[in-house]
Amino acid sequence: MSKIIVRGGRKLAGKVKINGAKNAVLPIIAASILGSEGESIIYDAPPLDDVFVINQVLESLGIEIEFKNEVIRVRAHKINTCEASYELVRKMRASFLVMGPLLARLGQARISLPGGCAIGTRPIDQHLKGFEAMGAEIDLGQGYIEARVKGRLKGAKIYLDVASVGATENIMMAATLAEGTTIIENAAKEPEIVDLANYLNAMGAVVRGAGTGVIRIEGVEKLCGVSHTVIPDRVEAGTYMIAAAITGSNLYIENAIGDHLRPVISKLQEMGVSVDEDENGIRVIADRPLRAVDVKTLPYPGFPTDMQSQMMALLMVADGTSLVTETVFENRFMHVDEFTNMNAQIKVDGRTAVISGNSRLKGAKVCATDLRAGAALILAALVADGETEITGTHHIDRGYVNIAAVLRQLGADIYRLTPQEVEQELPEVGFFTAQPTLA
Numbered sequence: 178m179s180k181i182i183v184r185g186g187r188k189l190a191g192k193v194k195i196n197g198a199k200n201a202v203l204p205i206i207a208a209s210i211l212g213s214e215g216e217s218i219i220y221d222a223p224p225l226d227d228v229f230v231i232n233q234v235l236e237s238l239g240i241e242i243e244f245k246n247e248v249i250r251v252r253a254h255k256i257n258t259c260e261a262s263y264e265l266v267r268k269m270r271a272s273f274l275v276m277g278p279l280l281a282r283l284g285q286a287r288i289s290l291p292g293g294c295a296i297g298t299r300p301i302d303q304h305l306k307g308f309e310a311m312g313a314e315i316d317l318g319q320g321y322i323e324a325r326v327k328g329r330l331k332g333a334k335i336y337l338d339v340a341s342v343g344a345t346e347n348i349m350m351a352a353t354l355a356e357g358t359t360i361i362e363n364a365a366k367e368p369e370i371v372d373l374a375n376y377l378n379a380m381g382a383v384v385r386g387a388g389t390g391v392i393r394i395e396g397v398e399k400l401c402g403v404s405h406t407v408i409p410d411r412v413e414a415g416t417y418m419i420a421a422a423i424t425g426s427n428l429y430i431e432n433a434i435g436d437h438l439r440p441v442i443s444k445l446q447e448m449g450v451s452v453d454e455d456e457n458g459i460r461v462i463a464d465r466p467l468r469a470v471d472v473k474t475l476p477y478p479g480f481p482t483d484m485q486s487q488m489m490a491l492l493m494v495a496d497g498t499s500l501v502t503e504t505v506f507e508n509r510f511m512h513v514d515e516f517t518n519m520n521a522q523i524k525v526d527g528r529t530a531v532i533s534g535n536s537r538l539k540g541a542k543v544c545a546t547d548l549r550a551g552a553a554l555i556l557a558a559l560v561a562d563g564e565t566e567i568t569g570t571h572h573i574d575r576g577y578v579n580i581a582a583v584l585r586q587l588g589a590d591i592y593r594l595t596p597q598e599v600e601q602e603l604p605e606v607g608f609f610t611a612q613p614t615l616a
């Protein structure tokens with residue numbers, strides 16, 4: 178078990194370069210399964226644990242895949258099996274995204290049930306509804322989902338009961354090789370869906386309307402590997418924007434795309450943060466105190482649920498009372514108890530949290546209950562009095578490249594203890610007396 182240790186109170190300064198988006202690269206890697214000829218070269222792939230896991234899933238299917246220097250090369254000419262094992266799928270829900278491509282390519286897929294996680298039950302009924310509408314037979318049993326189709330999938334009109342990102346992606350990928358036209362209604366509109374559609378179209382697919390609520394896919398006979406550069410990670414960018422805001426600092430967030438971050442930028446501006454966009458990134462300049470604002474998470478282009486906990490950290494030190502309403506996941510307030518341990522004043526009533534601002538946060542021993550909760554704890558710790566010790570860092574590694582090292586370079590008093598260092602139970606180390614390890 179590794180730990181991140183933060184001592185609050187330092188301002189940040191400088192520039193941070195945003196990596197390729199986790200939530201874009203994962204479906205793109207899954208989509209590479211569809212390329213029966215050529216090689217896919219995926220640029221700006223972030224070196225994150227989730228990316229390593231999905232690469233292992235493809236490898237376990239017999240696909241050639243190589244990941245070096247943020248470039249992934251995939252050759253999926255030969256696929257040995259249609260089964261993705263429990264050991265890999267349980268590590269990461271997004272590995273279920275191989276279902277659609279495998280079904281389209283091989284007419285069969287057997288994937289372990291991804292299960293729920295800390296933020297909610299996360300069913301996959303809408304994915305399965307789409308595959309069934311395209312003619313697949315679905316069997317649920319013994320922890321696995323099996324889907325089969327005789328011949329090719331058939332194009333269909335599919336209305337999603339919820340605008341699910343994963344279901345839109347899975348169905349879109351399956352439909353690229355189906356016979357005829359598939360129309361997805363109430364499709365998710367996230368930028369990662371558009372990035373996936375651009376990748377599929379470059380491979381030879383015909384996908385129209387991605388980024389709107391109706392996506393139309395004309396099935397084609399085959400797809401080929403291509404080169405593609407992944408979009409920058411809007412959640413990583415938003416997290417560093419809040420790092421600037423919470424510490425009252427001036428940071429340049431290189432590569433961040435303002436259009437993907439509208440709700441986050443608007444809320445920061447309402448709070449009194451200065452946000453300036455140019456063609457290469459976004460400059461954030463903040464001076465506390467900041468005004469309290471209300472936030473409600475919604476599917477894109479609404480305020481992203483993946484930024485909810487980081488925003489809550491900022492609202493804890495804003496001037497006044499804020500309401501945060503989580504509408505996307507039913508259990509995404511696990512961080513509240515950890516924040517309370519840091520002296521935040523928060524009451525949860527159903528899906529709404531009432532945050533009394535102006536908290537004087539105090540360092541504490543806290544645990545990252547999920548990926549974004551972990552990032553939010555780091556943000557709160559940057560302004561807390563004294564030392565905060567964050568465990569559960571494996572969650573953070575799923576979605577942030579070297580976050581402790583990046584923040585340290587920007588001036589934060591933060592370092593990471595490796596599991597070996599934690600085991601040695603280092604006595605009260607002075608700050609920076611333990612050799613800082615790259616996070």
Ligand SMILES: CC(=O)N[C@H]1[C@@H](OP(=O)(O)OP(=O)(O)OC[C@H]2O[C@@H](n3ccc(=O)[nH]c3=O)[C@H](O)[C@@H]2O)O[C@H](CO)[C@@H](O)[C@@H]1O
Nearest residue numbers: 200271299300301302303304339341342343344483505506
């Ligand atoms: C790898 C990836 O891209 N993950 C993102 C993706 O997750 P993911 O694709 O899993 O999220 P979904 O958009 O599918 O989930 C949104 C809501 O729909 C519900 N639902 C989903 C599918 C389904 O078949 N039935 C159903 O009821 C979920 O329980 C949830 O309440 O979008 C989420 C919402 O923006 C983000 O928080 C995640 O970071």
Ligand SMILES: C=C(OP(=O)(O)O)C(=O)O
Nearest residue numbers: 200270271483548549576
């Ligand atoms: C919830 C998230 O990811 P995942 O869907 O991979 O769990 C996230 O990125 O915040």
